[in-house]
Amino acid sequence: MSIIREVKEESKRQALKRISVHSHIRGLGLDEKGEPIRIADGLVGQVEARKAAGMVVKMIKEGKLAGRGILFVGPPGSGKTALAIAIARELGEDTPFVMMNGAELYSAEVKKTEILMRAVRRAIGIRIREFRRVYEGVIKELKFALASHPFNPYVKVPRGARITLATKDEEKSLEVDQSIAMQLAQLGVRRGDLISIDADSGEVFKLGRVKGVEKAKYYDVEAAKVFEEMPKGKIFKEKEVIRTVTLYDLDEAYAAQKRAMISIIGIGAEEREIDPEIRKAVDETVRKALDEGKVTLVPGVLFIDDVHMLDIEAFSFLSRVLESEFSPIIIMATNRGITKIRGTDIESPHGIPLDLLDRLLIITVRPYTPDEMKEIILIRAEEEEVKLSKDATDLLVKIASERSLRYAVQLLQPAKMIAEKKGREEIRVEDVEEVSKLFVDVTQSVELAKKWEDKFLK
Ligand SMILES: Nc1ncnc2c1ncn2[C@@H]1O[C@H](COP(=O)(O)OP(=O)(O)OP(=O)(O)O)[C@@H](O)[C@H]1O
Ligand SMILES: [Mg+2]
Numbered sequence: 455m456s457i458i459r460e461v462k463e464e465s466k467r468q469a470l471k472r473i474s475v476h477s478h479i480r481g482l483g484l485d486e487k488g489e490p491i492r493i494a495d496g497l498v499g500q501v502e503a504r505k506a507a508g509m510v511v512k513m514i515k516e517g518k519l520a521g522r523g524i525l526f527v528g529p530p531g532s533g534k535t536a537l538a539i540a541i542a543r544e545l546g547e548d549t550p551f552v553m554m555n556g557a558e559l560y561s562a563e564v565k566k567t568e569i570l571m572r573a574v575r576r577a578i579g580i581r582i583r584e585f586r587r588v589y590e591g592v593i594k595e596l597k598f599a600l601a602s603h604p605f606n607p608y609v610k611v612p613r614g615a616r617i618t619l620a621t622k623d624e625e626k627s628l629e630v631d632q633s634i635a636m637q638l639a640q641l642g643v644r645r646g647d648l649i650s651i652d653a654d655s656g657e658v659f660k661l662g663r664v665k666g667v668e669k670a671k672y673y674d675v676e677a678a679k680v681f682e683e684m685p686k687g688k689i690f691k692e693k694e695v696i697r698t699v700t701l702y703d704l705d706e707a708y709a710a711q712k713r714a715m716i717s718i719i720g721i722g723a724e725e726r727e728i729d730p731e732i733r734k735a736v737d738e739t740v741r742k743a744l745d746e747g748k749v750t751l752v753p754g755v756l757f758i759d760d761v762h763m764l765d766i767e768a769f770s771f772l773s774r775v776l777e778s779e780f781s782p783i784i785i786m787a788t789n790r791g792i793t794k795i796r797g798t799d800i801e802s803p804h805g806i807p808l809d810l811l812d813r814l815l816i817i818t819v820r821p822y823t824p825d826e827m828k829e830i831i832l833i834r835a836e837e838e839e840v841k842l843s844k845d846a847t848d849l850l851v852k853i854a855s856e857r858s859l860r861y862a863v864q865l866l867q868p869a870k871m872i873a874e875k876k877g878r879e880e881i882r883v884e885d886v887e888e889v890s891k892l893f894v895d896v897t898q899s900v901e902l903a904k905k906w907e908d909k910f911l912k
Pocket of ligand 2: 534535536759787
């Protein structure tokens, strides 16, 4: 199992994401009956779609959706991606959730079907029970040491962290390495969260929150489990844990083992693609372990955003996946109506072949009212620690209605910089006006590019 652990760590490291525009979303914001609370878990409005998404989560957890798909349809900036992320948060750590964009398929190095296959296998979990040594406690303090991202110097990533964990009986400070720090950042843990760090593999798990250590933000309805009291006992201990690895982790572990063996023999093999034989062998082993009751299967979710970017080959691959024995739940999103299926001359709803459409439950999202946009902008402002004057807020809402919500949200950070340069903390109307001139939205940039094209082509 130790190889699996190492590989899993590596794949987590690769999955590192930047602080995203959806970081305020903590769940679907539903009450116990599954009814959406108008503003909760960072989500605003979009009540019908959230209710439907809540039912989807229930069906996924009960295993009633395997082999089926969900499609979110709606205009740009209406929260399709946001809702898919909310579903991921509701499913919890244990259910694999893999997110990709349709455009990611077109890589020069790896075949489309290979990219899809990897994503599919990442989205299928295998649950294993075992005894592990862990550091477990409530976060009292967390400080990141930051460094530039290896590929993108404008993005800061954690290089390490210092963390203080506490229980009723003990308090311990740990210096953790980059891989653990990145997981802490990715999980978005903060003071008051109860976490567990695997002493051998370095994996981090968020177990919930403990009441009263830290005040909640105003839009918080905790998706995480809430504990009334500090846990008791030692921070470093042994306990039975249930871990979930994915088929992808197992493929990689098997491939790594094989590579190691080959390199001992002396044939240096550097493969980009995983041999189908390896996947077959992994499937076989998993099937056997399932039969013997040693592990359980956890079908996860593969989310494909901008699904109209897929071509006919990719769609037929997905149809086959849905029919296969190990299939994740596929959630897709698109903002297209009737459009050509890529790679063909056939027009189809949302650019998706009809046979696949037949297997999808479709959820529509609708455009926001100005009031809803205002709430969303205020939540983003709080999340990004930006102060807005009343007039500046109104102007941003106007920009969101006229251009797009996403564009308005993106203006927050530059507007904050401009306000700060003028020695103010609060963003005023003039700052928003200034940044909306400095940065244009997509429609404007396309218009400009067209205008220039005309000039050049004459
Ligand atoms: N109901 C909502 N509550 C809170 N925030 C939201 C909501 N809907 C959207 N947002 C936020 O507004 C921004 C734009 O939404 P999002 O990117 O999800 O739209 P989209 O429908 O996926 O658009 P596109 O078609 O352009 O991909 C994001 O920052 C998102 O997190
Ligand atoms: Mg989107």
